[in-house]
Amino acid sequence: MQNCPLCASQNLRTVFTVGKMSVFPNMVFATAEEARTAPVGDMTLTVCDDCGFVFNQTFDESLLDFNKKYDNEQKHSAYYQQYLQGIIDLLRVEVPEAKKVAEIGCGKGHFLELMLSQGFDAIGFDPTYEGDNPKVVKDYFSDKYSTENADLLVMRHMLYTVMNPFELLHTIAKANHYKGKVYIEVLDFDWIVANDSFCDICYEQVVYFTRDSLASFFNKSTVGNLFGGQYIYLIADLADLRHEYTPNPKGGKHLQPNFEANVAHYQNLATQHAPLAIWGAGGKGVSFAHLIDAGKGIVPCIIDINPSKQNGFIAPHAQPVLPPQTALAQVGKFKSIFIVNPNYLEEIKKDINNPAIEVLTFA
Ligand SMILES: [Zn+2]
Known part of the structure; x- marks a missing residue:
């Protein structure tokens, strides 16, 4: 790939390479042999200096099979539980009108169940869901579900799985008739750079966002940090999703991680x-x-x-x-x-x- 997947610029800079990473970092394998022979892929972490979008230039989609069983829940930690409750408290303040909520990419349904237990009329969508909660549809959210008309779409840690998240947002927003609000949560690449946190670079994370690059998808939005600064959240009206991708004027030149030196350290x-x-x-x-x-x-x-x-x-x-x-x-x-x-x-x-x-x- 020679161009930025979002703005098509060729003004690209490789900032980190890792060979043979586990393609499914959130999976554990039953035997040592299975773990040794599990699929691996190469990471070529690339910054677009023109728009600040960050992506793996050598990402190979054919290595992924999201129907495989994987587990990224951290629900056994008290700190994690507090953080999830913090999201619900934030949504009550920022989106008080949200009664009907659709969580896109709800994983094991843990956050969905927390919302349901606190009175939200919530429904989840995830093709990898393995539980038996009737409130979860084992499918991707698409036009097929355009009668849902949710007041709020929740998208936690799912926008990083595709090379063109702007396009994915449009597919999802269209299925909700560009109405209601969206809550998006992703890793903060500015935090990763500030902390030289090389271990946040995973194969599953195809793309990375800064507050500026994520906010550039919308005409206006509320953006903040949570989880000790590691995550960005964005709340916006789906009607404010820009028709055309507009590069964030700050660009990406300021993103200068020192991952290799930190790995050596x-x-x-x-x-x-x-x-x-x-x-x-x-x-x-x-x-x-x-x-x-x-x-x-x-x-x-x-x-x-x-x-x-x-x-x-x-x-x-x-x-x-x-x-x-x-x-x-x-x-x-x-x-x-x-x-x-x-x-x-x-x-x-x-x-x-x-x-x-x-x-x-x-x-
Ligand atoms: Zn770009």
């Missing part, structure tokens, strides 16, 4: 503190393990509190995912634990509760 740190267990088998932990361990065996295991991930293996280096109690009982297997999401630091420190184990996180 944490590789050194990990070597000094090896063997090093990683806490968190989500996208961040899987990217971190891949870049830091690189098959050298520095990272013997991953720890996670999500029971559906425990006792599986992550790709591509096949480290086992252990429940905290099992991992913490294996004295000598690792010297230190690295927490990949500092938002959970205090919560995890309480769980570890062992002064003999060094606890590390991003400085």
Whole structure:
């Protein structure tokens, strides 16, 4: 691909490359062999200097099969629960008229169930849904559902899965007759750059947004941050979705991450503190393990509190995912634990509760 998928500019700059990343960073595999042979893809993270859009130039859609079982819920954490409640509180203030809500890409339906439990007339759409809640339609939201007429469409962490999110937004807005409001939530690439957070770069994340680049999709919107600054939210009228993509005037030249230097820094740190267990088998932990361990065996295991991930293996280096109690009982297997999401630091420190184990996180 030689052009920006949104503005067609050729003024592109590669800021980070990673070879052979797990294509499904949120999946754990039943056996080490399956994890070792799971699909991998290359990341060529590219910034369009003209419009500030960020995307993986070597993304290969044929590697993805979203019908596969994957699990990106973090519902077992109290911090995460508070953050979800914060979204509902925000929606009550910003979109008080929202009674009928459609959540597009509702995953396991956890946020949908929270909305239902708090009195919203909510319906979810997700072809990968595996539960039995009749309020979830196992399908993509499209013209087929144009009679839904929702007051509010919720799109949490789903707009990053396609190379042209502007087009996807139009497909979805059209199915709701360009009426009502939309709540969009995505990772904040400005936060990722400011923190040199290379482990947020995952294969599943095909594109990345800044507040400016996301807001440029609409004539007007309310934009803010949540989840300790890591996520952007945007609330807008669907009627304000621009007909034509209008590049954000700030462009992308200011996006100058130093990911490679930071990877080298944490590789050194990990070597000094090896063997090093990683806490968190989500996208961040899987990217971190891949870049830091690189098959050298520095990272013997991953720890996670999500029971559906425990006792599986992550790709591509096949480290086992252990429940905290099992991992913490294996004295000598690792010297230190690295927490990949500092938002959970205090919560995890309480769980570890062992002064003999060094606890590390991003400085
Ligand atoms: Zn562009």
